Amino acid sequence: xxxxxxxxxxxxxxxxxxxxxxxxxxxxxxxxxxxxxxxxxxxxxxxxxxxxxxxxxxxxxxxxxxxxxxxxxxxxxxxxxxxxxxxxxxxxxxxxxxxxxxxxxxxxxxxxxxxxxxxxxxxxxxxxxxxxxxxxxxxxxxxxxxxxxxxxxxxxxxxxxxxxxxxxxxxxxxxxxxxxxxxxxxxxxxxxxxxxxxxxxxxxxxxxxxxxxxxxxxxxxxxxxxxxxxxx
Amino acid sequence: xxxxxxxxxxxxxxxxxxxxxxxxxxxxxxxxxxxxxxxxxxxxxxxxxxxxxxxxxxxxxxxxxxxxxxxxxxxxxxxxxxxxxxxxxxxxxxxxxxxxxxxxxxxxxxxxxxxxxxxxxxxxxxxxxxxxxxxxxxxxxxxxxxxxxxxxxxxxxxxxxxxxxxxxxxxxxxxxxxxxxxxxxxxxxxxxxxxxxxxxxxxxxxxxxxxxxxxxxxxxxxxxxxxxxxxxxxxxxxxxxxxxxxxxxxxxxxxxxxxxxxxxxxxxxxxxxxxxxxxxxxxxxxxxxxxxxxxxxxxxxxxxxxxxxxxxxxxxxxxxxxxxxxxxxxxxxxxxxxxxxxxxxxxxxxxxxxxxxxxxxxxx
Numbered sequence: 001x002x003x004x005x006x007x008x009x010x011x012x013x014x015x016x017x018x019x020x021x022x023x024x025x026x027x028x029x030x031x032x033x034x035x036x037x038x039x040x041x042x043x044x045x046x047x048x049x050x051x052x053x054x055x056x057x058x059x060x061x062x063x064x065x066x067x068x069x070x071x072x073x074x075x076x077x078x079x080x081x082x083x084x085x086x087x088x089x090x091x092x093x094x095x096x097x098x099x100x101x102x103x104x105x106x107x108x109x110x111x112x113x114x115x116x117x118x119x120x121x122x123x124x125x126x127x128x129x130x131x132x133x134x135x136x137x138x139x140x141x142x143x144x145x146x147x148x149x150x151x152x153x154x155x156x157x158x159x160x161x162x163x164x165x166x167x168x169x170x171x172x173x174x175x176x177x178x179x180x181x182x183x184x185x186x187x188x189x190x191x192x193x194x195x196x197x198x199x200x201x202x203x204x205x206x207x208x209x210x211x212x213x214x215x216x217x218x219x220x221x222x223x224x225x226x227x228x229x230x231x232x
Numbered sequence: 233x234x235x236x237x238x239x240x241x242x243x244x245x246x247x248x249x250x251x252x253x254x255x256x257x258x259x260x261x262x263x264x265x266x267x268x269x270x271x272x273x274x275x276x277x278x279x280x281x282x283x284x285x286x287x288x289x290x291x292x293x294x295x296x297x298x299x300x301x302x303x304x305x306x307x308x309x310x311x312x313x314x315x316x317x318x319x320x321x322x323x324x325x326x327x328x329x330x331x332x333x334x335x336x337x338x339x340x341x342x343x344x345x346x347x348x349x350x351x352x353x354x355x356x357x358x359x360x361x362x363x364x365x366x367x368x369x370x371x372x373x374x375x376x377x378x379x380x381x382x383x384x385x386x387x388x389x390x391x392x393x394x395x396x397x398x399x400x401x402x403x404x405x406x407x408x409x410x411x412x413x414x415x416x417x418x419x420x421x422x423x424x425x426x427x428x429x430x431x432x433x434x435x436x437x438x439x440x441x442x443x444x445x446x447x448x449x450x451x452x453x454x455x456x457x458x459x460x461x462x463x464x465x466x467x468x469x470x471x472x473x474x475x476x477x478x479x480x481x482x483x484x485x486x487x488x489x490x491x492x493x494x495x496x497x498x499x500x501x502x503x504x505x506x507x508x509x510x511x512x513x514x515x516x517x518x519x520x521x522x523x524x525x526x527x528x529x530x531x532x533x534x535x536x537x538x539x540x541x542x543x544x545x546x547x548x549x550x551x552x553x554x555x556x557x558x559x560x561x562x563x564x565x566x567x568x569x570x571x572x573x574x575x576x577x578x579x580x581x582x583x584x585x586x587x588x589x590x591x592x593x594x595x596x
Contacts, residue, residue: 123318126279129305130312131381132335141331145322228322 003198005206011178012186013206015094019169019182020162022098024155027106032144032151035113056168057107065171068100072172092173097180100168105158112157116150117143149225153218160214164207183207234259234385234417238275238285238295247271247441253434255290255417260428260449263438264461269421272438273387276419277312278305289385289417309336311383311416315390317370319362325373326358332381341382343414348376351413352406368399372406379414386410386418392427400427407431425462429470429508437461448472449506454549454556456538464540467547468510469558475499482527482583488554493527494586513585514559516548517578518569528581530557534573537566546571550579557581 005013038050056064072079072090082088090096120143128138144151166184173180175189187203190196234255240247247268253259261269274280276287278294281302287295294303294310311332319328333345349355352372362370371391378386388407392400404427411418411431422428428435428449435452437445445457452458453470476491477484483499485492485507494507521529532552539546546566548559557579561571571577 121318123314123316124320126305127312127314127318128320128331129279130277130308130310131332131377132306132309133331134304134306137335142320 003202005202006199008177009186009199009203009206012181012183012203015097015178015180016163016182016184016210019094019097019101019165019180020159022095023101023105023162024109024159026098027102027109027158028151028155031106031109031113031154035110035117036139038110039114039117053110054107056104061104061165061167062171064103065100065168068096068103068168068172072096072099090172092176092180094173094179097169097173097182100172101162101165104165104168105162108161109154109158112150112154113147114150116147116154119150120146149222152221152225156214156218156221160211160218163210163214183210233288233290234419235288236272236276236286238272238282238287240271240275240280240282240285242271245271245441247275249438249441249443251436251443251446253417253436253446256415257433258411258418258420258431259434259436260432261419261421261436261438262425262428262432262461263423265423267438268441269423269438270389271441273312273389273419273421276385277310277387278303278308279312292384306335309382309384311378311381311386313371313374313378313386313388313391315393317362317367317374319365319370319373319377321362323362324358325354325360325362325365328362328373329354329358329377329380332377336380336382343379343382343416345380348379351409352376366399367395368402371395371403375406375410379410379416383416386416387421388418389421390423392422392424404430425466429506450555453508454558459547464543464545464547464560465512466510467558467560468508468513469556470506470508471555471557472504472506473555475501475503475505477501487530488552490530490552492530492581492586493583495584496586507586509557509581509586511547511558511560513582514557515580516550516559516561516565516569516571517580518571518575520578521580524580525582526580527583528579530579530581532557532577532579534571534575534577536573537571539563548577550577552579 034053038046069091070076074080074083074089074091079090090099125138125142128142133141164184169180169182170185175181175185183203183206187200190200190203234253237250238247249272261272263269271280275282282295282297284297285295293301294308295301320331352375354372354376357365357369357373365373392403395403408431420431432449435446435449436443437452437457445452445455449470450472453468459467471487471492473485473487475483476486478499478501481495481497482493483496485494485505499505530552532550534548535551536549537546544563545560546563548561548571550557550559559579
């Protein structure tokens, strides 16, 4: 057997869950907005925005972490401002790990939400309009509920992917035990140590189980919402 | 009065329409598929912006491109019943019905929830989801939802087109009830002339993006433009009259100076009735007839003869004093009888031939 989970590994698991949750909570509203803009709005720079959103999919994660460090480091243009005015520090913090995770999983989320938005029948929005609903009202009472399966699927998939984000996190937030040492970082650390074979195996198993659980949950949720909407 | 003058160019199609119809009442937009009926309705609803034009309802301007007026759809108070119902799938029937009602101006509601539920017979459906409804039920709920938004105008875009004949018959009486009990002006789009006959108080004929004629159903039924759309076999005068006498299955309908006997169950004295007498069912006589089984011999004068070249037939319009009858005869008969405008004739109509074309308009 591979033995029992140590407190350090528990900590890594807890941190992974926290980082992934914060990253999803933070990026979900923005992802919905960006998906809406990319699907519905027509403006000259749309293709560029689309490419920009998908950039983390094709860049080396280390490069993303590096860019975040330049922008959000305590001397960076955005990081400096956040520190001075809001007292928020991102580099080498749990929040920073969440930000790096959010950026990396953003394309996955936008993609799922976009597909969901494209399947929303615009005729229903027109009907809501004739019934007196203004733009925001229509969005929250018709469009959003109808695209909910996609939004949920996107969120759960991004969450599952976020549990395992490595390159961007270690570059931007470093590998600090109890602060930014999430599951994959702990796994990596154990693999560097001569006595780390068993802990590494345990951490890898936890990651696999979590990932599977996330994907199955995403599918179940989507099915349930579809049934609720009467489209089996 | 509903007045609209609208111009819209889109993908090589031009809609240029003018209509003017009394309110309240049911304005039927009638024409073949693709003639621009739905476009016209969308322009009136505001879902589509015209290139140029103006829409005015009972003195309120909804659209005026010259004055830069365009009331947003959500503030127009125009109810819209779509061909595909468009019920919100994530809401129950009740929540669908309440959707527009909640958003209607706080002013005293003219249309009350319980009344609509009763009028449309949808009490038992309230807890259901749209996907659990039949096509006919869906359209009734869509009607209720539009009505409860307290509209000043109700637009119906072929609400029965997606239904089979039995389902259409299930919904039509509700539409008649709406027309007779609520004083909301309605615009009803259809390419089925029998629906138009049952519901309309004003008919607008459309062809290739233009309004080619408009008027009361009786007026429009005599026009050659209608024949172009429905074909010569379906042509016949439409007559609105009051039932003056009922005896078993025969009712006497007062028309201008004379009376028409029609075969009809459930007619009541005093009620308004609309009948269509197909031109192919009417015989013309130049002398008062004797010894015939035909129940109607309406005396009148020929006011027009229209040659239908392809059919070697002539459409004869007989003025019977305050109303007109159409008869379709062969060119040979016209020559043999010497039919010409101004000639005194008798139009013979079998009472049973009006069956199936008689509609109760408004019960007194």
